[in-house]
Amino acid sequence: MAESVYQVVELIGSSSDSWEDAARNAVREAAKAYKDLRVAEVTEMDVLIENGDIIAFRTKLRLSYKSTSD
């Protein structure tokens, strides 16, 4: 039976365009540091507001990646 261990890292991506982009930014950056990214759970979404307008969309993700300590 296949058994594997995943580690979880929590990241917040931000984008001036959308929550989807914010999530994409976070995953893109994470992919540079971690191998085998599989699932990301969205834990929180919010917006930054300045002068009555949204200046950034933020998406908080719990990303799991395969642990290679074996």
Add this chain to the structure above:
Amino acid sequence: MSKLTDLRIRLVGTDASPRVGSLARPARPVLRPVLRTMFDVDVRGIENLPTTGPAILSPNHRSFFDSPLLMIMTPRPVVFLGKAEYMDSRKTKYLFPACGMVPIKRDARRASMAALDTAADLLNDGRLVGIYPEGTRSRDGLLHRGHSGVAHLALMTDAPIIPVGLTGTERVQPIGSAIPRPFQGPVTVTFGRPLNPTDYRFGGNRKRRQQMLDDAMASIAAMSSQTRSPDFSSSEPPLIRGGSETVYKVTRHGSSGPTWKHAAATAVGAAMSQFDDGRVGEVADLSLRILPSGEIRFVTEVTVSTRFLPETSSIH
């Protein structure tokens, strides 16, 4: 020998500061009729180009040929911002800047800021700057979603955006082709009506930026006759970006103490000794531990977000 060096420096500059546009100016009038004949180039809407002052040319992008075509066929000198990869090769190191490309020195993270600053400086100097709103060449022929950097730059510098529609360049030099192939025309270059930042006065920055970008993309689509795609043409971030696209890493730190407040302070202290840019802290969990002696210890877990840097995050 020294005269030769002198000439070289006059034409292409030095390693530290390659000259921008030195070859483009004398070459343009010579190359213009050559291009017209070899590629059957038709230029429309020249009246839409301001004769003086800054403007951002925003063309659709389907071919490597797009930049040289615009540099040669536009009545005024145009500069494009180029990725610094070109500057690593000896062959293109001097040639590209001399033809009007401004190299963006990039140390990875600062690149987009540097590109934005450089473009803003050029516009404040009253130059024509070419920026592809799609960020990179379209591989499927569709007109992809525009990046907001173009509009951000226009609103930042008060320079108008001139949408540009290019057709036929994808036949002259398709993606993957090393050199432009003659007699594959016709090629058309259409300059659209300028979009002035002063016409986008209402709403916040983001709304104005989006509105201006939407109008620019609609105008390009009408001129290039491309079908539009709601997606970006590449997942790579473009050289010129609109706003904040930072990624933060959230880390958890726990500590125990005689009170939750005390434990929180210790946990935050531990986090801060690890990171020098802790931003937002949040209490994630409060619990208590009962020691065998019956004494109670209060446990507080806090989260702290810090700038996420892939290059320094170890691979576990």
